[in-house]
Amino acid sequence: xxxxxxxxxxxxxxxxxxxxxxxxxxxxxxxxxxxxxxxxxxxxxxxxxxxxxxxxxxxxxxxxxxxxxxxxxxxxxxxxxxxxxxxxxxxxxxxxxxxxxxxxxxxxxxxxxxxxxxxxxxxxxxxxxxxxxxxxxx
Amino acid sequence: xxxxxxxxxxxxxxxxxxxxxxxxxxxxxxxxxxxxxxxxxxxxxxxxxxxxxxxxxxxxxxxxxxxxxxxxxxxxxxxxxxxxxxxxxxxxxxxxxxxxxxxxxxxxxxxxxxxxxxxxxxxxxxxxxxxxxxxxxxxxxxxxxxxxxxxxxxxxxxxxxxxxxxxxxxxxxxxxxxxxxxxxxxxxxxxxxxxxxxxxxxxxxxxxxxxxxxxxxxxxxxxxxxxxxxxxxxxxxxxxxxxxxxxxxxxxxxxxxxxxxxxxxxxxxxxxxxxxxxxxxxxxxxxxxxxxxxxxxxxxxxxxxxxxxxxxxxxxxxxxxxxxxxxxxxxxxxxxxxxxxxxxxxxxxxxxxxxxxxxxxxxxxxxxxxxxxxxxxxxxxxxxxxxxxxxxxxxxxxxxxxxxxxxxxxxxxxxxxxxxxxxxxxxxxxxxxxxxxxxxxxxxxxxxxxxxxxxxxxxxxxxxxxxxxxxxxxxxxxxxxxxxxxxxxxxxxxxxxxxxxxxxxxxxxxxxxxxxxxxxxxxxxxxxxxxxxxxxx
Numbered sequence: 038x039x040x041x042x043x044x045x046x047x048x049x050x051x052x053x054x055x056x057x058x059x060x061x062x063x064x065x066x067x068x069x070x071x072x073x074x075x076x077x078x079x080x081x082x083x084x085x086x087x088x089x090x091x092x093x094x095x096x097x098x099x100x101x102x103x104x105x106x107x108x109x110x111x112x113x114x115x116x117x118x119x120x121x122x123x124x125x126x127x128x129x130x131x132x133x134x135x136x137x138x139x140x141x142x143x144x145x146x147x148x149x150x151x152x153x154x155x156x157x158x159x160x161x162x163x164x165x166x167x168x169x170x171x172x173x174x175x
Numbered sequence: 176x177x178x179x180x181x182x183x184x185x186x187x188x189x190x191x192x193x194x195x196x197x198x199x200x201x202x203x204x205x206x207x208x209x210x211x212x213x214x215x216x217x218x219x220x221x222x223x224x225x226x227x228x229x230x231x232x233x234x235x236x237x238x239x240x241x242x243x244x245x246x247x248x249x250x251x252x253x254x255x256x257x258x259x260x261x262x263x264x265x266x267x268x269x270x271x272x273x274x275x276x277x278x279x280x281x282x283x284x285x286x287x288x289x290x291x292x293x294x295x296x297x298x299x300x301x302x303x304x305x306x307x308x309x310x311x312x313x314x315x316x317x318x319x320x321x322x323x324x325x326x327x328x329x330x331x332x333x334x335x336x337x338x339x340x341x342x343x344x345x346x347x348x349x350x351x352x353x354x355x356x357x358x359x360x361x362x363x364x365x366x367x368x369x370x371x372x373x374x375x376x377x378x379x380x381x382x383x384x385x386x387x388x389x390x391x392x393x394x395x396x397x398x399x400x401x402x403x404x405x406x407x408x409x410x411x412x413x414x415x416x417x418x419x420x421x422x423x424x425x426x427x428x429x430x431x432x433x434x435x436x437x438x439x440x441x442x443x444x445x446x447x448x449x450x451x452x453x454x455x456x457x458x459x460x461x462x463x464x465x466x467x468x469x470x471x472x473x474x475x476x477x478x479x480x481x482x483x484x485x486x487x488x489x490x491x492x493x494x495x496x497x498x499x500x501x502x503x504x505x506x507x508x509x510x511x512x513x514x515x516x517x518x519x520x521x522x523x524x525x526x527x528x529x530x531x532x533x534x535x536x537x538x539x540x541x542x543x544x545x546x547x548x549x550x551x552x553x554x555x556x557x558x559x560x561x562x563x564x565x566x567x568x569x570x571x572x573x574x575x576x577x578x579x580x581x582x583x584x585x586x587x588x589x590x591x592x593x594x595x596x597x598x599x600x601x602x603x604x605x606x607x608x609x610x611x612x613x614x615x616x617x618x619x620x621x622x623x624x625x626x627x628x629x630x631x632x633x634x635x636x637x638x639x640x641x642x643x644x645x646x647x648x649x650x651x652x653x654x655x656x657x658x659x660x661x662x663x664x665x666x667x668x669x670x671x672x673x674x675x676x677x678x679x680x681x682x683x684x685x686x687x688x689x690x691x692x693x694x695x696x697x698x699x700x701x702x703x704x705x706x707x708x709x710x711x712x
Contacts, residue, residue: 039545054456066533067540082457103538
């Protein structure tokens with residue numbers, strides 16, 4: 038089992054996407070199936086982008102097992118008041134300047150769920166959000 | 176799979192300087208035993224090593240010019256980058272004429288085929304399903320870069336053949352000697368600006384044989400053509416490109432020819448990597464077409480060109496502006512007729528080269544990844560290359576994959592030595608006395624205690640201030656006061672050097688207080704030195 042930790046800063050669009058790209062590369066090197074790699078990379082990418090857009094700062098922690106990948110995103114941020122609403126496709130609270138950059142389509146969380154075999158989310162308004170995704174191999 | 180390589184190392188010239196390992200875009204080179212070593216399956220023949228090598232140890236192989244004679248009819252395939260090697264007064268028609276004087280029976284303008292490609296790209300984008308952005312198949316080094324480093328992006332490459340292959344196909348069909356009735360053997364030779372294309376000809380992707388029969392280095396043939404240039408001799412050929420096809424020689428030309436604004440042009444292999452990285456990060460979905468060239472400036476910046484790429488760029492731009500035309504030279508009907516027949520399509524798919532895998536099993540790879548991350552913590556992160564691997568990360572990977580020994584990092588070794596200097600060897604006074612050949616003048620219990628440290632001084636107040644419990648004290652004094660000092664500070668033994676004999680009162684006091692005394696004929700300097708070398712290892 039290998040643990041990788043990535044620090045993510047809010048509004049840091051210069052490095053946004055780095056976590057997904059790095060994870061994709063590593064899983065490829067390890068020899069994970071393409072489909073598993075793709076799902077894990079997308080989940081990690083969306084989690085990272087969520088922190089960049091919505092939170093002040095956070096961390097994406099990845100644990101790689103030979104059976105799959107666990108990705109946990111934890112942030113210090115405004116939190117999500119209504120998780121059910123946030124999980125709906127197309128619902129977004131992203132500011133317009135973010136939308137102009139091609140983000141904030143309201144697909145992030147639904148995308149993570151779609152890619153995950155296990156998906157958990159919890160949030161406290163004014164504190165932050167915790168997302169856990171597990172992507173399993175076959 | 177065995178790979179053909181046009182870029183090769185002349186080992187006897189290599190001095191192991193590490194310049195090439197740092198510029199290699201696929202990290203395919205290591206220095207071992209003061210020589211560069213290439214990892215064949217990773218090399219993409221881009222020629223970056225060739226460019227930076229001061230020793231001219233890296234060489235780019237093309238065909239020897241004598242091969243013109245191998246065929247009854249030899250066709251020269253001239254890319255537009257070749258025209259840009261000559262002065263502004265030299266027109267393509269002069270070059271064509273000179274090439275015939277050099278020994279070619281026919282000349283084909285490759286830029287003409289590039290215009291056919293422009294039309295074929297448009298047909299592809301109009302009639303087939305594709306995911307944006309498309310990547311040009313024109314630069315062979317870029318195609319191989321994707322095979323090695325970005326296998327997931329291979330699906331973005333337009334699945335059409337390279338313009339040079341199409342050019343050779345057109346040239347042969349165009350040639351009067353090319354027919355079933357003619358028994359003449361027709362050969363097509365490219366005048367190439369880069370070794371990457373030589374490899375693509377010798378070993379095309381997909382495995383099909385190339386339409387090009389050989390390649391001559393632009394720098395090899397330049398002098399011959401230059402000598403034959405004659406302002407009075409200029410020959411027009413039937414199929415000449417307009418400015419659009421000519422502009423493919425410089426970066427941006429191919430992208431511009433598509434006539435859409437959603438294009439991106441990037442040149443220089445390391446710049447190409449930054450764009451591919453963005454693509455991997457999920458960006459650039461608003462771009463329809465990426466023109467990527469391994470050489471800075473485009474093909475005019477090829478490693479085998481003669482003219483300065485910036486000057487060549489001006490020449491190429493002036494020529495393409497001069498020959499600008501509203502419509503392309505290749506008739507749209509011809510492409511529309513041949514495209515559906517598969518004239519432009521690549522025979523096979525472009526396979527990934529599986530060189531990134533860390534181990535054959537996932538479990539093994541995970542184990543290696545973990546060991547690699549641990550080793551990385553001990554490496555300085557300077558990416559100096561002195562170990563023979565291009566970066567610290569690559570070195571760590573090499574070590575866990577068994578491609579390098581783990582003692583090659585000089586900085587790690589130094590840091591370890593420094594750490595070791597602070598560590599004491601665990602040893603009792605008695606063992607130490609034995610090791611150093613010290614005689615025991617007074618026996619006492621603390622001889623069997625572990626030595627914590629050592630203090631060398633003949634100033635008693637200094638010893639009182641500095642020496643501590645469990646230390647060995649080295650001195651030349653012999654009077655009874657030393658026993659008092661030893662008792663107060665708690666040193667575990669006194670070593671009296673330089674063959675000095677302790678006074679009887681001293682020996683008696685030592686016995687009473689239980690302070691061991693060791694004596695030796697060696698000087699304090701020598702004893703101190705030996706103590707250091709024994710204890711601090």
